[in-house]
Amino acid sequence: MQRQVIVFAFDGVRLMDVAAPLEVFATAARDTGAYTVRVCTPGGRDVITSTGLRIVADLSAEQAEREQRLDDGAVRTAGAGRSDVTLIVPGPADLDTFRKEPALVDQVARLAAGAQRVAAVCTGAFALAAAGLLRGRRATTHWEHAAELAHRHPDVRVTPDAIHVQDGKVLTSAGVTAGIDVCLAMVEQDHGPEAARRVARDLVVFLQRPGGQSQFSAASRTIATAHPVVRPLLDAIAADPASDHSPQALAGQAGVSARHLSRLFREETGSTPAAYVETMRLEAARMLLERGESVTSAARRSGLGSDETLRRTFARHLGTTPSAYAARFRSTRPVVPHVPTIDSGAPL
Template sequence: MPLPRPSRLPRSAPERPGPAPRTLVMLAFEGARLLDITGPLEVFSSATRLGGRYAIQVCSPDGRTVTTASGTRLVVDAAVADIAAGPLDTVLVPGAEELTQGRFPPGLLDSVRTLAGRSRRVASVCAGAFALAGAGLLDGRRATTHWRHTATLAARHPTLTVDPDALYVRDGELFTSAGVSAGIDLALALVEADEGSDLAREVARDLVVFMQRPGGQSQFSVPARTPRPRHDVLRALLDAIAADPAADHSNTALATRAGVSPRHLTRLFREHTGTTPTGYVEAVRLEAAQSLLANGETVTAAARRTGIGSDESLRRLFLRRLGVTPSAYRSRFHTTTR
């Protein structure tokens, strides 16, 4: 008996090629901080694994293995000159302590200029901003860097407007960020711009990080970045403000508690904190509101529980200090807990 003929399988339609992946180049160099390199790369590699489209290359000015600041040796894919011809999407430049002292590894600035000239956008992590500025990319621009080095960056490059407290700053297609963890915030922001908030949120969940801190958010909490005052009365006031931001912390009330005149209190605050009593209280209340929103509180509850008052007052404060609305801030943070 003849064997039955196998049925003919339907011919599948030819697969249509998807959009070309975005070519992302990390420029490594001698003495670079390892986490400045690996932090953003983890974000982009996770995004690719979860459905994004990035083609990642790590290069060095001469193609040689580099030794990072931690002593870890990093094997690169290519020299800058050997990166395949054609336009690039993103160039990332990490930081190094030597850059803040005006010492640049051989070929670094030329490499930055070469890659930037081929790329749609350029981003730096931490002290990498010094390399962008040294290459002439930040003239007349806004930028940030690690809080320890913002004053140095501003003094060395007078045409540059330095934001001393932002996590990251965008000026056109140039991006600069603060310390190493801010490089992850910046990378998440770039993924969100490229692939949408859903994928960026999945990457944040995968890496167990916040999605994502707004660029204008402060690098440090108010108490952490305020030197502990030597004045006993002022120390007690700062502790009371932090413990209960919603209490009556008007100038008159604070001066009464301190046993000094409102005018003398303002002098003490300026001398020891660099701001006025009103400015300090506002900053503490803002951070308290951020924490409440990140933990799922409504805008109304956050405004009331921090002493800011109304939704509109909270909205104006967020826009002025962070550049986002309270609702947008809450959405970015609270979605990571769902």
């Protein structure tokens, strides 16, 4: 089956959100010959990405809709085979783009109606949600905007830590480069894991990257609360996460019962005292590892205590190990594997 991949671009779209799907499917097309990859835009006009780079359309969104209608008509009247269409909706740099330009959401809805599969990259999930395509479905988006997606669209079951999520014919992905991950997943669905591995090798990326997107997020922001009991405790935990911050110790410091403190924490932070302390200790451990501390030192100085506790905490929250995290985030210097070098004088 010849598969059509349509990437919908618009003014303000993030360049990488467009480029990643194009690169994956164009590479897969060279390997399999089974994809036609095109960019469509509103009215077929050139669009300016968030970086300022101009993208020239292959066709207008309206033309893409007409092609889908003609294809449907051919199937009904002549029984001809349908060309499988995958619609990819990239995200904008400005989260409010789809609110400011509802016509874009309408366009996405019309294009999606004729597609057999729909995928969003990063904040493109907001367009799918606004178009009703995520109603009752699991979805994800960039870690920084996952809570906002859940707030704006309570009918969507947001999975904040996933690199990508598929629910039925709809796929959503985390921020920017996760567009590569979700497109590799689609290539694997279409042509099997070996085809996807060949594309991943060509692009020098993971076929399936380890861990979830929490490992890529910035350190947790301080909870915005001015509560006279909770605020001093949050500051104390952030200042010295390795101190004794058991629920009993915190309650004693605040002069309230442990039960009352637990209620206040839930109201002000959405978390229990113990869970909040663990989160802050994890953030401290991450920062220590990024600065070059050993696993043992990071465990001790963050308050998590032992190497084993640190490993369990990393596995539970980040889906990776402290050593793997440190290797990936400590430095931009490449890790050179111990493999034989190529002798330029040797015959090929």
